[in-house]
Amino acid sequence: GINSDYLGPVLRLHRGEFAEFNVKNNLNMPSTLHWHGVYLPALMDGGPHQEIAQGKVWKASYEIRQPASTLWYHAHTHRYTGPQVYQGLAGLFYVDDEYSQQADIPKTYGIDDIPLVLQDRNFHQDGSFRYVSNMHERMAGMRGNFILVNGTIRPLYRAQRRQTRFRILNGSNARIYNLHFSDNREFTQIASDGGFMPTPVRMKHLRLAPGERAEIIVEFGAKDDVMLQHKPLPTSNFGMGMGMMAMMMSGDDQPFNIMRFVSKNPGGEISTWQGVKHEQHDLNPANIVNTRTFGLDMAMGMGMMMNRMSGAGSGMTINNKSFDMNRIDEVVRLNDTEVWEFTNNSPLPHPMHIHDIQFRVLSRNNGPAELNENGLKDTVLVNPDETVRVITRFEHYTDERFPYMFHCHILEHEDQGMMGQFVVV
Numbered sequence: 001g002i003n004s005d006y007l008g009p010v011l012r013l014h015r016g017e018f019a020e021f022n023v024k025n026n027l028n029m030p031s032t033l034h035w036h037g038v039y040l041p042a043l044m045d046g047g048p049h050q051e052i053a054q055g056k057v058w059k060a061s062y063e064i065r066q067p068a069s070t071l072w073y074h075a076h077t078h079r080y081t082g083p084q085v086y087q088g089l090a091g092l093f094y095v096d097d098e099y100s101q102q103a104d105i106p107k108t109y110g111i112d113d114i115p116l117v118l119q120d121r122n123f124h125q126d127g128s129f130r131y132v133s134n135m136h137e138r139m140a141g142m143r144g145n146f147i148l149v150n151g152t153i154r155p156l157y158r159a160q161r162r163q164t165r166f167r168i169l170n171g172s173n174a175r176i177y178n179l180h181f182s183d184n185r186e187f188t189q190i191a192s193d194g195g196f197m198p199t200p201v202r203m204k205h206l207r208l209a210p211g212e213r214a215e216i217i218v219e220f221g222a223k224d225d226v227m228l229q230h231k232p233l234p235t236s237n238f239g240m241g242m243g244m245m246a247m248m249m250s251g252d253d254q255p256f257n258i259m260r261f262v263s264k265n266p267g268g269e270i271s272t273w274q275g276v277k278h279e280q281h282d283l284n285p286a287n288i289v290n291t292r293t294f295g296l297d298m299a300m301g302m303g304m305m306m307n308r309m310s311g312a313g314s315g316m317t318i319n320n321k322s323f324d325m326n327r328i329d330e331v332v333r334l335n336d337t338e339v340w341e342f343t344n345n346s347p348l349p350h351p352m353h354i355h356d357i358q359f360r361v362l363s364r365n366n367g368p369a370e371l372n373e374n375g376l377k378d379t380v381l382v383n384p385d386e387t388v389r390v391i392t393r394f395e396h397y398t399d400e401r402f403p404y405m406f407h408c409h410i411l412e413h414e415d416q417g418m419m420g421q422f423v424v425v
């Protein structure tokens with residue numbers, strides 16, 4: 001954990017503020033701390049290049065330059081992100097701004113503004129965490145059969161207000177959730193990874209892949225007792241052909257309970273917030289100067305197994321390249337608007353994440369993006385046989401030497417090489 005046994009404190013920062021962190025590594029192995037979703041200089045990113053040796057302190061400092069949003073921080077250690085996050089090195093990172101402090105939305109922390117960090121874990125008999133122990137877990141990603149919310153097993157929430165905002169982080173290593181309530185009630189998503197959405201979306205199901213965040217508003221009645229559940233994703237979500245196999249391999253074929261919510265005459269008002277019209281990036285497709293294409297591949301079966309056994313590089317690749325800290329994969333020019341196009345050639349879904357920026361999802365297989373992808377995001381799910389195009393602008397900092405990462409946020413895939421590096425110059 002970070003300043004605690006498991007997970008870390010919710011960090012709360014205001015736009016315009018200059019943040020300084022002293023990160024001390026008390027583990028008996030190297031570690032790092034990455035600020036996921038934050039606009040920051042590459043040297044402060046906390047990726048594999050900012051390794052903190054045992055007993056050492058790393059000072060990270062940067063100005064908070066982005067709009068209000070729910071971001072997070074977690075270990076990002078070369079080849080050990082999966083196990084370190086699994087053990088608890090993660091936490092939430094809230095950015096506030098004038099707008100978020102004034103908007104007519106629930107915003108009292110702990111009362112009607114509640115963090116929900118979703119994670120799945122497996123346990124040994126003695127209660128300690130059990131991490132990857134077989135080929136399947138390594139390849140499909142580590143999934144647990146216990147769901148933890150904010151580190152709690154079988155969580156219960158007693159609603160204090162009729163209208164409550166939940167900031168949900170999928171902090172799991174590999175599990176994709178398709179969230180819904182047992183009574184099938186509607187709720188409203190008001191923010192995605194990068195902040196408030198231009199248009200809130202009423203929904204009954206929310207799909208959240210590892211690394212993604214969503215802020216939702218739930219309305220409670222006088223006497224509710226409902227369960228937040230995972231409902232298997234329709235096979236069509238996995239494209240043609242490999243559908244069933246992908247679903248079974250990814251462990252998404254079974255429904256399960258996540259968290260119980262009860263209410264007894266909750267107080268408060270119902271707001272009528274309609275979305276935010278300012279602060280949405282002018283990511284205009286007319287300004288695109290460059291398109292980069294990325295093919296996601298997993299070498300499956302015997303070849304991969306032999307590789308693992310011999311300790312050679314794994315079969316998790318982007319453009320047929322496995323991660324190499326000494327290779328810069330992409331060089332981006334400051335202020336360029338670009339399209340990054342991810343094509344998934346493998347049978348498993350991959351949530352792709354880009355450091356330092358927020359993007360907008362342009363298309364899925366040349367069709368429209370999902371309704372709730374109308375705002376800024378930094379992680380996007382790419383299903384098997386799918387091509388997802390995102391538009392972004394690299395406008396924050398330059399550094400010719402130190403790169404940012406882009407990678408699959410299934411942490412076992414990242415650790416096995418499904419990651420690349422880019423510099424902004």
Ligand code: C2O
Binds near residue numbers: 036353407
């Ligand atoms: Cu959430 Cu490269 O990380």
Ligand code: CU
Binds near residue numbers: 037353
């Ligand atoms: Cu990140």
Ligand code: CU
Binds near residue numbers: 351414418
């Ligand atoms: Cu992946």
